[in-house]
Amino acid sequence: MLGYLLRRLIYAVPVAIGVSLICFLLVHIAPGDPLVAVMPIDATAEQEAEMRAVYGFDKPLPVQFGIWLGNAVQGDLGKSIATGRPVGAEVARAVANTLLLAAAASVIGFPLGLLLGFMAGYLNNTAWDRAITALAIGGVSTPNYWLGMVLVIVFSVSLGWLPSMGAGPGGSGDWSWDWAHVRHLILPAVTLAVVPMGIVMRTTRALVADILDQDFVQALEAKGMTRAGILRHVARNAAPTALSVIGLQLGYLLGGSILIETVFNWPGSGYLLSVAILQRDLPMLQGTILVLAMFFVALNLIVDLLQSVIDPRISRA
Known part of the structure; x- marks a missing residue:
């Protein structure tokens, strides 16, 4: 088990480096000049050159990548071009809000998905199976941003039961564990949970x-094992694959929430990304994408380790 853990950790290092390189290059190949947002319209060539030197854009791309990666390893993701604030602090706050939203969506979606899926498989080719399968297909096929707008119209506008924007009263981005804040979490969490479920x-x-x-x-039935005992064996055999799918969907919850956070004005990493894209804020884009990508790499590593615990044949292979 220890050897398997070390191998997985070693394999994760080049993956993390490759992901960081892709994150760096993707934002640089996009059209447009990111400094347009902060330079005056009548800026001289000297002012433009000075601004490029301040943000390090005057150096070749390999040098920029080396400097950026070295600073990122030390926790320094640079400063936002649009606001001038440290990217690390902005990303940390946004990712914390996204993790909260993803955790709430996981609590709603994964237990229901596992329970209803197990029930449908056990009651194969029955009316219950067909109903649950139709529900699953509907959940996967429904655009989550459209569902979010429908839920806002029904529960916020028409019924007035739940708020539709922000993470707290008055559209606040500060979170607190009380009912006034939890009410803001319900609609985006339900919307985000539908597709993974x-x-x-x-x-x-x-x-x-x-x-x-x-x-x-x-064979187990022929030996006289109870139905509960057989279902335990079925669950144990299904667990590694189900866990792998859940790990992938956790990554989706972290990185695929940009539309949901935009619809509900939730102050998470997806909303931060959308604002950074509109403002061409390269340091903010790079920092947010890098942190989300590292979360995804870490999730895959954790899922691999949990799979080896559930099924030792994986680590032996």
């Missing part, structure tokens, strides 16, 4: 239905 539901349903048709299940 549908994917987990369909995957679990297919896994359980396939495992129940295998020979070892019939």
Whole structure:
């Protein structure tokens, strides 16, 4: 187990370096000059050159990447071109809000997806199976930004039950564990949970239905094992694949929430990304994308380790 852990950690290093390189290059190949937002219209060539030197844009791309990566390893992601504030502090606050939203969506989506998927697989080819499958397909097929707007119209505008914007009263971005703030979390969390719930539901349903048709299940039944004991074996065999899908969906919750956060004006990393894109704020874009990508790499590593704990055959392979 220790050897497997060390191998996975070693494999994660080049992946992290490759991801950081892609993050750096993607924002540089986009058209436009990021300094346009902070330079006056009548800026002279000397002023433009001075501004480029301040932000390090006067150096070749390989040198810029080396400096940026070295500073990022030390926790320094630079300063925002648009606001002049440290990128690290802005990203830390936004990512914390996104993690809160993703955690709430996970609590809603994953248990329901696993439970309903297991039920559909166990009740294969019944009315319950068809109803749950239709629900899963509807969840996967529904655009989450459209669903978010519908929920706002119904529960915020028409009924007035839940707020539609911000993370706190008055559109505040500061979070506190009280009902006034939790109310702001409900609609974006439900909206964000729908697609992962549908994917987990369909995957679990297919896994359980396939495992129940295998020979070892019939052998357990022939030996007289109870239905509860058989279901435990089915759950243990389905767990590694289901866990892998959940890990991927956690990455989606972290990185794919940009539309949801924009619809609900949630002050997370997705909203920060959308603002940085509109402002051509390269340091903010690079820092946000890098932090989210590192979270995704870490999630994959954790999922691999959990899979090896559940199924030792993975680590032996």
